[in-house]
Amino acid sequence: MMKNKIISLAVASVLFPMLVTQAVADDLKVGGSVRVNYSYSDYSEASKDKGGDFDFNLVSITFADKWNDIGVAAEYRFYQGYDFLKYGYAYWDVNEDLTVSGGVINKPFGNKGYASHNWWYSLNYYLGFEDDYGVGIAAKYQKGSSLTELAFIKNAVYGSSDHRDFAGTVAKGTIDDIDYNNEETNTIASRQSFTLNSGDLTTVIGASVEYGQLYNSEFGENGDTLNYAVHLDISYDGWGFQAQYLAYDYDQYDDGRIDPNKIGMGMLDSFFEVASKGNIYTANLSKNIATSWGSYTIYNDFSMVQPDFEDYDDSILNTTGVSLSYGPVFVYVDYYAAKNVLWLGGNSLGLTQANDDWDHRFNINFAYYF
Template identity: 30%
Template sequence: MFFLLASLLLAFPSTGTELPHLKFNGFLRFNYNYSDWKEGSKKRGGDFGYDLFKLGVAGSYKKILLDVDFRFYAKPSGGAMLKSGWIGYKFNARHQLQAGLTRVPFGIQPYGAHNYFFQIAYYLGLEDDSDMGIKYLYAGDRWEYAFAFFKNSEEELFGSDSETAGDRYSYDVAGRNKEVNQFNGQAFYKWGDETRQKIGASAEFGMLYNLDTEKNGTHYAFAVHHELYWKGLSLKTQISTYAMYPKNKPGESRDIVTMTAFNAPYEVAAKANIYSVSAGYTIPFSKGIVNSIQFYNDFGWMQKWDKSFHDSFQNVTGCLITAGPVLCYVDYAQGLHQPWFGPDWNAFGAGTGSNAWHARFNISLGYYF
């Protein structure tokens, strides 16, 4: 990877007459949330506060590309973190190479849902995930595909016994196991003009290095997905399956793994199927400050292979209001054995806590530039 990048830089030396082009972007977001399982939240009528500030940079110099997404969360949620950042090479309009912390090509791109909280696959490390590696992309008139090799997830600590750090945006395996040497492949076929459709499949295979046994386990995931766009309608469906086989030390369960993001690790079933359906409809406006309102309902189901575990569900009903640079998500998010929408933080594992649906009413207000 380093040899390739050095070769690209040497192939296009600076002439002193052309400067890199840089374009900055980002947003500032605030959040109101009311959680029905939190007594304090109920008594106060919810809470309104800072969510995050993002600063992004998109750069180019001849055929060399740069893309950076850096985020500033509150300190308890991880503080400052790099969501993604890569250096790329654009062979032509269809072929591109990226190296660094780049998006994992798995599932519907870029998101499988319409709402602020994403789909349930995100919380299991299978949506909007970025890892350290190199990726090739092709985008044609009908076909799109990507192939990637990831050496590991976002790595900050380089000690022999260092666990995966929790100050990260996307969910990765943590605790005494680490994701290493992962291969991904993805292909899409798209067609239609007035009614646009896109069907695709994704595959992932990698290793899980255990810090105690110093042995490599394995993990894999597969998905098939379909998208339909007709006038204001947006419909996204996906079926996924994954399995993780860690080589833990004797006596430790291999049916549950630890995953982490935002400095908040939790337990996850090592094997599960994921089903998701996301439907949205956008209504444009020609007068006033509101440009459009998109109404949506996004449903996700995590079906755990271990029959003694309780399955996890989430359903988010809401709308996205767009007014120029201002975006406002209004969501009613419900969860059953879903740690972000209920009182049981390890609910993605055995799910043996509260057996009732819980809800979070959430408003995200942001200015995007």
């Protein structure tokens, strides 16, 4: 706990002076956001009794600076009861084609950018395959239509016992008297993509592979993880389509105390179980419309976790929504229909479902960027 407080204070001590000295650095960009959230959940009696819940979501601080070919970027987030560094890295533009970076970096895996349009993300995010970060080094090589990305991620940002990682991360923890002692380390992730342009039509096709060590700190033994994906992004005249097939396998060391078909993961100050092996299917459709006052995007995002075990059940999430951008204001208005989904009526992903019901949530997230 003391270590975490020291990290938080150290980051804050760096960010705060930058806020008050922005004028002395021509290339320094300091910003952030304040976000609040309203939700109404049909699977929560308390939510229905109160007509929904209106809560503080987060405050974020971002900064970026560049000197010639060297740059830095970071984002720190404050939620209710906890805070963390989402990313923070330095980079070097070696030449016009090659960039190398180091620090808390984004893992190059899956659809470029995001595999969703909505506030809740897709199910990929909760298993560590969307907007995921770790401590390591990376290289990006762009040549014509080809983009090659490679990263070595040594470990999670706050280690294996502190569950403040932004996206799902294999971690230590206890659920129902079952102790998970795994930690992700020495992970290599790569993504190769090609961009094809034809008039107003842009197509990005790609494939990703990830291999890493799963270390059991209790027994000093190792498992491993091997994950791969093929992905597609198409845009035409404001329309967008995304598709992805992803196969994952968290092959942990079996210490005789666990069910190896489950594995514990941590994120956002929480710890939960998922199926240790399975497939994830993603398909998203969107339409962006520009107006005189800003823009809005209508979308439907679909993702499904299909576990590789007969006794377990699929997890399905379908999100229909619209996002609106007006100056510094950004709003998500989403309707989630979920089955066997963590935090949407369920408590895990890809495990045995408590019932066969669909759960629903209406959500509005309001953000002001500065």
